[in-house]
Amino acid sequence: MARKDYYFLGKDFPRKDGAARATGKEVYPSDIFLPGMWHGKVLRSPYPHAGIKKIDFTKAENLGAVCLSYKDVRKKYFNQRQVSIPESTYLDWQILSDKVRQVGDAYAVIAAETKEILIEAVEAVEVEWEILPSYLTPEDAMKAEGNLIHDNYYIEDKEFRVKNNIACAREIVEGDVETGFKEADVIIENEFVTPRVYHCQLEPRSCVCRPEPDGGITVWPSTQALHNTRILLGKLFNLPLNKLNVVRIPGGGHFGSGIQTNSVIYHTVAVALKANKPVKIVMSREDDLYDHCRYPTKYTLKIGAKKDGTLVAGELKAIVDIGCHHIQAFAFLGVLVGWWHSLYRLENMKYNGIAVYTNKAPACAMQGYGAPQITFGVETTIGMLAEKLGIDPLELRLKNYVGLGETFWGQGPTVKSTIHSDGVKELIEKGSELIGWEKRPNPYNRKGRYRRGIGMARGFHTSGTGAPVPGEVKDYTTAMVKINEDGTVDLLTALMDHGGGTLDAAAKLVAEELGVPFEKVGVSPADTRSTGYDVCTHATRGVYCGGGAAYEVAKMAKQVLLGYASRILNAPVNALKTRPDLSRNEGVVYVDGMPEKNITIAEVARRAMNNDWGTAIAVKSIRMVNCPPAYTTYFVEVEVDMETGHIKIVKVVAGSDAGVVINPGLARGQLHGGFYRGAGMALLEDTDYDRKTGRLTNNGLLVDYKMLGAEDLPDPENFKVIFADTYEPTGPMGAKGIGEAALNPVPAAVASAVQNATGIWFTKLPILPEDILKGGKNR
């Protein structure tokens, strides 16, 4: 928890954007209405795999619409996601292609002056298709020799031929697995399957683009990465970056779906440029359901342990169904093994991961990025091992987990750093006490219709993707801090806030470091023309990396301020300190040991201006050289109705080791939300495809994409959140991440509670009522 000497960290303040959001005044991309704005629509394929034989826009164009097909756009391949370095980025996307690779794939973009004309124009487009064989499962896709989903992909300018629809593969070996398994007294091996969850961010992905008189464009997109969006658009449309302004605008949720520059963004830009009009495209919910999903996984996990519980060897073989494009499949195969490697010590391990193209929506990162998937299998296996060895599952975890002083893989095998803070033991001890772990029933002698069970799982997420040596992933943030002439402060950064309070946290760090009241630090509007590069707000890096940059730059601005103050107070800079004077609501500079010798920060800034000394301002790009694990533990109690198979969540104890907690109220909200989405993945959420039509069986409807509702979750009184009392020495004022960690162990924890209630070990998610009734078999 927060150190006692912090003024603002660890205390709750109303979020800075709260009033705008509570009054409906916050503007999201879909809320932008510009004078003379046209409306756009993306035409989407009814077929899972087909070539375009002929496309005719004549009638649509006669109505006054502006139309684009593959013939009208640049052919060069790219990847929507720009987070990895070019050597690790697989290019298989085009703005529009001469073939479609899934139902819902874009084949044309149309814009018109009014919605009415647009609707008529869309219906007037004539297309002839050549239907191709489609592959809805990785198993079918890998059998194909011709009519592949992609014939090739590129890495930088080098072309690679695709074989059997295999998009990429990775193998990693450490130690000697065969010898390791020989030392094992117990070996557990299972196949695990995790679902194709839809992000369901509440605002469908949207974009507005306005061509500017100087030949440039201004873009208001749904995105998590302003600068990567700008850089990609610059490449695709051959625009110099100084004429390409991407504006930060809050998205109605992301959950990872906006790490890449979604197709709606470049489709909007393409049609706006051709029409030379401002254009808005808001995806329909159906289109959005065909646009992105969590990576589904199927893997065999084998772990061996000695009688005393020491883990000796492990083997993981994974097949990942990535849908019809690369977004970050290669990186995903890396993190899948990386998260596993960082959960429990294993000197001997072997990993083989394959990513396969199918004619489905492209899978991408979603909160946890592979960690919820692999943590489910690993934690379930740990539970099984504990049972077989007769060791308490908590003890087995504490004996083997990767903790203080050990090496953490923060983003696959190329991003490694040493762990400097570790609250796992504290979270397990407190959590087990609060849930009543000692009262866990024996799962194998249960009777009666309603059966309660208590389970747990632990996990983590990385805080950013920094490491001492840069790996496959880019990671830095630029921040600017400026002390204004009235003592207020502007913080400028391209960091995004997806709702968790990231920007408030960054502002709080600045306030704390400068010694000014929190409400005096403002977060400036940001766009790509006025901010330095920030890679993306993803990977739970907002507070640690983005906040870390703001904090370091605040220190620099403070030095400038103290330089000015030193001239006024006639004392050397290193004798000066700052603090907020809350009674006067001002920041104050004072001489250490002589508090009566002081001056307000506002007065220093004013005098610096009037004397022509300058503004106390600083700007710098900061790269964190560590990626500390933000640990979480979840203890869950459920009640299973053995007659209907219904699983009710009774009680939750969520534990988080986020280092020093900056916004406790908002941090608790991260755990509430993480649990909700994780429990949805455990009990309900999945998207499957009709193998004949290639369509989603939910038909793009939310009523048939089931999510948990308020009525399915425990009452607030039965949801406890605890924070570990840790300090991350590499983080800004002791802080590390929280976001994705809030979900990662949840599916495993829920499955563990269901096991304790029913005696059934589930290895496939979601666990549906019919699975309970079938005793976990036949599915």
Added chain:
Amino acid sequence: MRIPISIMVNGKNYNLQVKPNELLLNVLRENFSLSGAKYGCGIGECGACTVLLNGRAVLSCLTLAVSANGQEITTIEGLSDGNKLHPLQESFIEEGAIQCGFCTPGMILSAKALIDEKPEPLNSEIKEAIRGNVCRCTGYISIITAIKAGAKK
């Protein structure tokens, strides 16, 4: 073809002409620039477009503008008097019930319809009242707390 209607929006009377198939959501967002009512699905699945029609929470994406003729509409923009926030707006901010904020206007309006009828709602009544409002961020925990706190104010 356009049909004349008169509606009261956030306390003021308006006469306007609308197309027979025009949705109340679009009229509010485009004619009145009241973009607090959100488009999240367009077919009544998510609740982001919720507004109050004569005090009852309705989905404006499923309501024809002509059917609102002669009725009173309150959007999130009309909930506070412009100076002081409504108690629910305050409690949503204080209790951390707002994350991305996209569901917030609809959620607050559903909550208002509830507490106008039941000033001291139980957890179960709150859960029932917000069944149609999807929030993908908060897990609903802080929303329930905020509605209770707002009701007490």
